[in-house]
Amino acid sequence: MIEVKGLSRKFGPVWALRDLSFAVAEGEVVGFLGPNGAGKTTTMRILTGSLAPTAGQARVAGFDILDRPLEVRRRIGFMPEHAALHPDQSVRGYLDFVAEVKGVPPNQRPQRLGWVLERTGLTGVAGKLVGNLSHGFRKRACLAQALVGDPDVLILDEPTSGLDPHQIVEIRELIRSFRGKRTVLFSSHILSEVGAVCQRVLILNGGRLVGQNGSEGVDAADLARIPAGKPRVVLSWDGNREAVEAALRGVTGVDDILLTETGAEVLIAGNPVEIRPKLVESVVNAGGLLQNIQDKGPSLEDLFLRLTGADIPHSGEPGKGPAGVEP
Numbered sequence: 001m002i003e004v005k006g007l008s009r010k011f012g013p014v015w016a017l018r019d020l021s022f023a024v025a026e027g028e029v030v031g032f033l034g035p036n037g038a039g040k041t042t043t044m045r046i047l048t049g050s051l052a053p054t055a056g057q058a059r060v061a062g063f064d065i066l067d068r069p070l071e072v073r074r075r076i077g078f079m080p081e082h083a084a085l086h087p088d089q090s091v092r093g094y095l096d097f098v099a100e101v102k103g104v105p106p107n108q109r110p111q112r113l114g115w116v117l118e119r120t121g122l123t124g125v126a127g128k129l130v131g132n133l134s135h136g137f138r139k140r141a142c143l144a145q146a147l148v149g150d151p152d153v154l155i156l157d158e159p160t161s162g163l164d165p166h167q168i169v170e171i172r173e174l175i176r177s178f179r180g181k182r183t184v185l186f187s188s189h190i191l192s193e194v195g196a197v198c199q200r201v202l203i204l205n206g207g208r209l210v211g212q213n214g215s216e217g218v219d220a221a222d223l224a225r226i227p228a229g230k231p232r233v234v235l236s237w238d239g240n241r242e243a244v245e246a247a248l249r250g251v252t253g254v255d256d257i258l259l260t261e262t263g264a265e266v267l268i269a270g271n272p273v274e275i276r277p278k279l280v281e282s283v284v285n286a287g288g289l290l291q292n293i294q295d296k297g298p299s300l301e302d303l304f305l306r307l308t309g310a311d312i313p314h315s316g317e318p319g320k321g322p323a324g325v326e327p
């Protein structure tokens with residue numbers, strides 16, 4: 001349904017995409033994973049006709065994106081990263097307008113809008129002005145406009161970013177429900193999200209696909225089995241930094257410590273559940289006042305390291321992956 005061959009895009013001196021090739025079969029839900037600047041949005045903008053490639057080809061539903069852009073657009077629902085919505089329209093009015101543009105026959109529109117409003121949780125705010133919606137609801141409106149045309153192909157650029165946990169679960173469920181029915185490519189920074197929602201994962205880094213299977217991507221079920229590094233516990237405390245750090249280093253099972261602005265990120269060699277109480281104890285014994293303690297999974301960065309054998313750019317901040325990357 002989506003076929004990408006040797007796609008490249010240059011911005012000034014920077015190659016945002018380099019010789020990217022992959023395919024997505026009909027009815028497949030595929031995750032697009034990668035750190036900031038990996039080229040996810042660039043790929044999606046090219047597929048949806050809002051950006052021209054520097055080189056390479058892509059076909060959507062059998063139509064070449066450059067030769068038959070209108071045919072391609074007709075079959076795609078696109079949820080961009082930053083949507084330009086009309087603030088002065090009501091949610092229903094806006095979606096009705098999109099339905100008209102997408103060629104939904106007038107007699108089918110009320111039913112289609114009802115379905116879309118219901119599935120995206122917008123029924124209760126259908127009469128509100130788009131400009132008065134909260135961030136999360138604006139995001140839903142953006143997803144709703146992608147669905148209105150009942151497209152075969154959905155391209156969703158970070159559909160869950162900035163949503164509250166409840167909304168995230170709902171949107172993930174919605175995307176999951178498209179398996180076997182629509183072809184979906186959706187981007188995310190969040191490893192667990194991609195694993196939970198999609199069947200296959202394409203991992204992008206520096207404009208190229210990485211992973212053992214090359215352009216085939218990684219089977220989502222395998223993501224969980226990839227040894228992705230050590231679990232981490234993030235601590236913050238008030239009080240003597242050096243004394244607490246020394247005490248933490250002395251705890252059995254602590255592999256390494258990365259100091260952060262307010263505390264430390266502790267890499268654990270064993271089971272975090274067993275080691276956590278010992279960490280708390282050592283902070284207190286060293287005269288620190290514990291503010292926060294949090295378990296974190298292995299970082300996405302670790303996964304990249306395992307998959308590529310190469311490093312990815314750091315934000316320069318200790319204890320953190322590339323800016324914005326969530327574990």
Ligand SMILES: Nc1ncnc2c1ncn2[C@@H]1O[C@H](COP(=O)(O)OP(=O)(O)OP(=O)(O)O)[C@@H](O)[C@H]1O
Nearest residue numbers: 011014015016034035036037038039040041042043
């Ligand atoms: N319009 C533009 N002009 C110049 N450079 C751009 C433009 N759009 C993207 N880039 C560059 O292309 C590269 C890929 O960016 P892209 O937005 O595709 O990444 P991304 O994977 O979507 O990242 P994020 O996770 O932050 O959304 C980056 O180096 C970015 O700075």
Ligand SMILES: [Mg+2]
Nearest residue numbers: 040041042081
């Ligand atoms: Mg992006």
